[in-house]
Amino acid sequence: MPRILITNDDGYSAPALAALARALRPLGEVVAFAPDHNWSAAGHTKTMHKPLRVTKDVLPDGSPLFITTGTPSDCVGLALLGILPAWPDLVVSGINQGSNLGHDVTYSGTLAAAMEATVYGIPAIAASQDIQGDHAGDLDFAAVVVAMLAQRVLAEGLPANSFLNVNFPALPRDQVRGIQVTRLGRRIYRDVLICREDPKGRPYYWIGGEPPAGEPLPGTDIGALAAGYISVTPLNLDMTDQVQLARLAAWNLHL
Numbered sequence: 001m002p003r004i005l006i007t008n009d010d011g012y013s014a015p016a017l018a019a020l021a022r023a024l025r026p027l028g029e030v031v032a033f034a035p036d037h038n039w040s041a042a043g044h045t046k047t048m049h050k051p052l053r054v055t056k057d058v059l060p061d062g063s064p065l066f067i068t069t070g071t072p073s074d075c076v077g078l079a080l081l082g083i084l085p086a087w088p089d090l091v092v093s094g095i096n097q098g099s100n101l102g103h104d105v106t107y108s109g110t111l112a113a114a115m116e117a118t119v120y121g122i123p124a125i126a127a128s129q130d131i132q133g134d135h136a137g138d139l140d141f142a143a144v145v146v147a148m149l150a151q152r153v154l155a156e157g158l159p160a161n162s163f164l165n166v167n168f169p170a171l172p173r174d175q176v177r178g179i180q181v182t183r184l185g186r187r188i189y190r191d192v193l194i195c196r197e198d199p200k201g202r203p204y205y206w207i208g209g210e211p212p213a214g215e216p217l218p219g220t221d222i223g224a225l226a227a228g229y230i231s232v233t234p235l236n237l238d239m240t241d242q243v244q245l246a247r248l249a250a251w252n253l254h255l
Helices: 015-027 072-083 102-106 109-119 139-156 221-226 242-249
Strands: 003-007 029-035 054-058 064-068 090-097 124-129 162-168 178-181 187-197 203-214 229-236
Touching: 003 015, 003 072, 015 029, 015 090, 015 139, 029 072, 064 072, 072 109, 090 109, 090 139, 102 187, 109 124, 109 162, 124 139, 139 162, 162 221, 221 229
Parallel strands: 003 029, 003 090, 029 064, 090 124, 124 162, 178 229
Antiparallel strands: 054 064, 162 229, 187 203
């Protein structure tokens, strides 16, 4: 049976991790490897400056669970570098609490775990559930859809350097209109710097502000969610700008 590694950036106790394990278990052997706390917006961080610890537990469905002090990408790295006895056939990261759309992919710990798997040549899926105020989608439904995509990836594979980024709208399952294959949209961030003082009068800072917005253009992941669809976006680790590559060649750069 296929071996499936699941991870996240919300931490090992996140309900979505257990939902994902339940949905994927019919497809093969599921093992979870997750951080011991939330690493949202950690990006593709690899721990090099301090030791990492790993403890063992189980998920509610009985699937093995490894818990580490490291980041989401560390979870995948530790698993592949020797903690697990054999490499998985697929890595699934999520289901994140909050969407990862457009430029979010450069910040996301959820995406970072999928990227780390892709670096090692293992097919990967990153999945996220949008939240709008007090409204979120059905995690069990999202997990079933991820399992359907996982089955297709296991059967058909993914090209080298490629992985899938899946986002679910903040809607009940009976209001989700379908699935769209999309490109990345453009996020609009509304961050603000909040300055405060500690009891000794020394300044400290928070980066806060309103949740990010985005341009809901047709064909984009942001547009799909805005229209009530699940977005499936194929991403590639090769970030070379082919148009700019040709343009720079025409500059005839030399020393």
